[in-house]
Amino acid sequence: MLDIKAVRQDPQGTSEALATRGFSFDVEHFTALDARRRQADIDSQGLLAQRKSASKKIGILVGEGKSVDDAKAEVSETLEKISTQIDALTEQAKQAQNELEELLLSTPNIPAQDVPTGASESDNIEVLRWGEPKTFEFPVRDHVELGEKLQQLDGETAGKITGARFTVMYGDLARLHRALVQFMLNLHTQEHGYLEVYVPYIVNRESLIGTGQLPKFEEDLFKLSGDQGLYLSPTAEVPVTNIARDRIFEDSELGDSGIGFACHTPCFRSEAGSYGRDTRGMIRQHQFEKVELVRLARARQSDEALEQLTGHAEAVLQLLDLPYRKVVLCTGDLGFSATKTYDLEVWLPAQETYREISSCSSCGDYQARRMQARWRNPATGKPELMHTINGSGLAVGRTLVAIMENYQNVDGSITVPSVLKPYMGGVYEIGA
Numbered sequence: 001m002l003d004i005k006a007v008r009q010d011p012q013g014t015s016e017a018l019a020t021r022g023f024s025f026d027v028e029h030f031t032a033l034d035a036r037r038r039q040a041d042i043d044s045q046g047l048l049a050q051r052k053s054a055s056k057k058i059g060i061l062v063g064e065g066k067s068v069d070d071a072k073a074e075v076s077e078t079l080e081k082i083s084t085q086i087d088a089l090t091e092q093a094k095q096a097q098n099e100l101e102e103l104l105l106s107t108p109n110i111p112a113q114d115v116p117t118g119a120s121e122s123d124n125i126e127v128l129r130w131g132e133p134k135t136f137e138f139p140v141r142d143h144v145e146l147g148e149k150l151q152q153l154d155g156e157t158a159g160k161i162t163g164a165r166f167t168v169m170y171g172d173l174a175r176l177h178r179a180l181v182q183f184m185l186n187l188h189t190q191e192h193g194y195l196e197v198y199v200p201y202i203v204n205r206e207s208l209i210g211t212g213q214l215p216k217f218e219e220d221l222f223k224l225s226g227d228q229g230l231y232l233s234p235t236a237e238v239p240v241t242n243i244a245r246d247r248i249f250e251d252s253e254l255g256d257s258g259i260g261f262a263c264h265t266p267c268f269r270s271e272a273g274s275y276g277r278d279t280r281g282m283i284r285q286h287q288f289e290k291v292e293l294v295r296l297a298r299a300r301q302s303d304e305a306l307e308q309l310t311g312h313a314e315a316v317l318q319l320l321d322l323p324y325r326k327v328v329l330c331t332g333d334l335g336f337s338a339t340k341t342y343d344l345e346v347w348l349p350a351q352e353t354y355r356e357i358s359s360c361s362s363c364g365d366y367q368a369r370r371m372q373a374r375w376r377n378p379a380t381g382k383p384e385l386m387h388t389i390n391g392s393g394l395a396v397g398r399t400l401v402a403i404m405e406n407y408q409n410v411d412g413s414i415t416v417p418s419v420l421k422p423y424m425g426g427v428y429e430i431g432a
Contacts, residue, residue, distance in 0.1 A: 029103070034100060134323075144281040197262070206242075211370075244388075258295050262292070292391075321418075326342055356398075413429050
């Protein structure tokens with residue numbers, strides 16, 4: 001959530017910054033709501049002063065010789081009238097404050113100053129390209145054709161069990177999927193210093209508000225039936241970041257570069273608005289798995305933490321020897337809570353293009369303000385909002401797709417990347 005003090009100081013500047021990402025911020029509506037709330041507070045303070053003065057009159061009347069009961073009776077009508085007015089103003093202020101909060105909860109983050117201005121993904125800027133796409137001397141198969149030829153990837157059975165956009169995997173392909181999870185977790189915890197965490201796969205409404213999925217993107221979520229307000233988690237970013245909700249970390253807990261969490265979870269998304277896109281195979285599914293990275297850092301460490309986290313996600317691709325490119329998203333392509341994002345896009349030979357496999361984002365203090373995630377600054381002794389950074393390290397299904405297509409052989413078999421061989425129990429080539 002944006003800092004309301006900063007919005008008050010420069011509402012027009014806020015509107016102009018948000019316009020670069022295609023969001024229309026109604027300055028007049030915000031200003032009117034804020035003025036209404038302030039006026040109600042001012043009027044309440046005036047009435048409180050009147051009530052205090054009226055209460056003092058009781059003592060004056062008693063001093064003039066009236067009984068306490070008579071004195072109270074004389075002022076009671078005035079006090080009741082003032083109390084009724086105060087109650088009404090308090091309700092007005094509360095309603096205006098609620099409307100302000102709803103407005104700000106539905107307002108995205110402001111792009112960082114170094115984010116390129118643009119309207120869509122076509123305006124994103126490539127900042128790095130790693131590895132050379134392999135040249136094949138045979139017709140390239142996509143991952144669906146490869147998986148079906150191996151009889152280890154089965155969308156038809158998944159459709160029978162559940163519906164469209166689900167997949168069943170068998171045998172060595174399922175094992176390779178599992179190997180990727182283990183490899184990523186070991187890399188991030190043993191080499192990159194993240195603390196592995198296990199979290200619930202079901203989250204409540206407060207958690208989704210904290211990271212910004214609600215209230216704006218409810219149609220993208222799978223909500224559980226009943227009145228408990230529970231949802232299937234769309235990404236581990238939600239439960240892992242909410243570890244810090246309503247918490248104040250001591251400076252000693254953050255170390256030199258903040259706290260880093262690594263977590264493997266399934267993710268569940270309705271993919272609202274994406275019907276007809278990537279319906280074939282495992283690129284866009286309702287259920288998929290990720291190894292998520294989350295960093296909680298002091299404000300001064302935020303930029304460096306984003307670069308480090310992105311580098312850790314890149315390390316997975318480099319160790320798997322998968323060609324990829326790194327792009328910085330323009331203002332119009334940023335996610336709701338992000339102030340800056342790098343996308344990593346892996347090369348898929350069958351599509352002859354790069355496809356997103358990880359988004360690494362800094363959210364500044366936007367999520368922390370919604371969650372009240374803070375740390376205590378020892379220099380002042382006061383709590384300050386943390387900065388949150390998150391990214392996939394990596395999306396497991398898409399990584400599997402990239403391996404299948406980049407490591408395919410002429411006979412349809414798939415060579416296991418060297419770094420994954422220790423996890424495969426002696427299977428070095430699937431389908432050989």
